[in-house]
Amino acid sequence: MFDLNYMPLIGILVVVVGFALKFNPLLVVTAAGLATGIAVDMDFIALIETFGEKFMNSRQLASFLLILPVIAILERYGLQQRAKTWIANIKGATTTRILSMYFVVRECSAALGLLSLAGQAQTVRPLLAPMVLGAATNTHGDLPKPIKDLISAHAAACDNIAVFFGEDIFIAFGAVLLMDAFLKENGIAGIEPLHIGLWAIPTAIAALIVHLFRLARFEAKIRNLIAEHKSQQTKNAEGALS
Structure with a gap:
């Protein structure tokens, strides 16, 4: 049997609660990403770098x-x-x-x-x-x-x-x-x-x-x-x- 770690799923909970409370969607998604990264013991600097990398890869969305x-x-x-x-x-x-x-x-x-x-x-x-x-x-x-x-x-x-x-x-x-x-x-x-x-x-x-x-x-x-x-x-x- 595999020991499953459910902590990374905390991001889903953040999204559900944030949308239910009608918070700003951008802030909710960002908080969910941060919570998931922290839950999997990801280095904070690496986590911020990942956010920046994904934003740069998707910057054409602002067109x-x-x-x-x-x-x-x-x-x-x-x-x-x-x-x-x-x-x-x-x-x-x-x-x-x-x-x-x-x-x-x-x-x-x-x-x-x-x-x-x-x-x-x-x-x-x-x-x-x-x-x-x-x-x-x-x-x-x-x-x-x-x-x-x-x-x-x-x-x-x-x-x-x-x-x-x-x-x-x-x-x-x-x-x-x-x-x-x-x-x-x-x-x-x-x-x-x-x-x-x-x-x-x-x-x-x-x-x-x-x-x-x-x-x-x-x-x-x-x-x-x-x-x-x-x-x-x-x-x-x-x-x-x-």
């Missing part, structure tokens, strides 16, 4: 900042308004249907390695969020700000969740290659990137089913929140008259 000026110019000339108006003119377009369709497309494209095909800056803010807000306005009328914020948050969550679970299927994705290199460096042979990608498929399918189920209930939640808001407004008006 998405180049698209922000382009998105700003498009928004300045009414991209959001046009998207909202276009969706509002389509009969049968609902918040749930648009978000569900986007989730499926986004997860499938991420599985094929097309991570830059969409994203928070280039798609969610200028296009997806205005489209779902336009559909909700077309269905329910004018929306109070808290409900608008809730719908926009769901639009952002669709992109994050779809990419998170879809990208691990793509065997050339950086995280998959990092896991493969880590396993080989620690003497764990027989596991290839293809195996990691294949085992990511059931998780991605489960995430798809769970999130589509949540979105199916979202339309009813919007109706209930609007009804509560109108009821509260009526009570406030009656109280002011009395």
Whole structure:
């Protein structure tokens, strides 16, 4: 029997607790990495060097900042308004249907390695969020700000969740290659990137089913929140008259 050391798994606990408490994701992931390194008695200087090395190897991820000026110019000339108006003119377009369709497309494209095909800056803010807000306005009328914020948050969550679970299927994705290199460096042979990608498929399918189920209930939640808001407004008006 092998004596298993579960201390390196403390990083998972840090991630779960940090996300549950809604701390800054970057700080949570950094703390999890530090906790794992310390748990395996890794030299602190070597640990910091590892952080720096991985950051330098992934510095091209910051290239998405180049698209922000382009998105700003498009928004300045009414991209959001046009998207909202276009969706509002389509009969049968609902918040749930648009978000569900986007989730499926986004997860499938991420599985094929097309991570830059969409994203928070280039798609969610200028296009997806205005489209779902336009559909909700077309269905329910004018929306109070808290409900608008809730719908926009769901639009952002669709992109994050779809990419998170879809990208691990793509065997050339950086995280998959990092896991493969880590396993080989620690003497764990027989596991290839293809195996990691294949085992990511059931998780991605489960995430798809769970999130589509949540979105199916979202339309009813919007109706209930609007009804509560109108009821509260009526009570406030009656109280002011009395």
